[in-house]
Amino acid sequence: MPMIARTLYLAAAAAGGSATSQFPEFFQQYLQRLGGHADQAAIQAARIRDAAAAEKLSLQAYLDSFLNSQISAHRRQGEILQVELGEADRLRQSLESLTQSPVWQRPFLMASQAETDILQAAATAYQPAVPITPEGFIYAGIGALMAIILLRSLRSIPSLFRRKAPQ
Template structure:
């Protein structure tokens, strides 16, 4: 195999390694965003709960009171606060599931069950990096092998198409 093909294959392998390592890196940045979203929703709900308590209400009764108010603005605030409560519960459960999952499962869980808003925010601010975690190194190695080996297989196949075929003997 020519030296140029091996050099190009190595370059493709490096590119594959860098690209594949971005999955675990994006997952890590997503988890940071997820934690920030949970922290912020906790603060909002803590303020709401404190205001409800001062007025002799629980969170549930305060939300019901807002939702039942004839003033459209107030009623919509009750709907929004109910949505915040439900979203916080979902995000906390998702975060716990990700914490309990193994390294490669976190990427799969993010893709399968991830919060779209958090994922979009992580994507907008995503900064590529090559993670040095076990997960990042194995993903990079798999990407390297896939593109390096794929390129070598393709080059070998194309070379076999160009080789002259031996004449067949007739009896």
């Protein structure tokens, strides 16, 4: 392999490995933000349950007292309470799913379950890090391999358009 090609492959592997090795750090920063949101939502849900208990009502009866009220502001508050409780459950489930997933599933789960606002906030505040964990090295290796494969496939494209010399 000529020196220029080797250098190009090395640069592609380094770039691909560097890019994909950042996923574990980004994932960690996303999880921290998701965990904070889940914790706050759990606090809100506990306050709602405590309020229901203080009124000696089941949670559903407490919500129904708002939702069935003749006062529109009370009905609106009941809807907000329902949303708060649902959000607490959804965030908790998402956090559990992501933290308990195998390393290889994380990018796919994150893509399918990501909370858009939390993901955007994590991306805005993201600071790249040097991956020195086994997971970081695995992602770096996968990225390097993907970059080499991509470069090889790009190099073969011109041969598809060359005319074969008549024999």
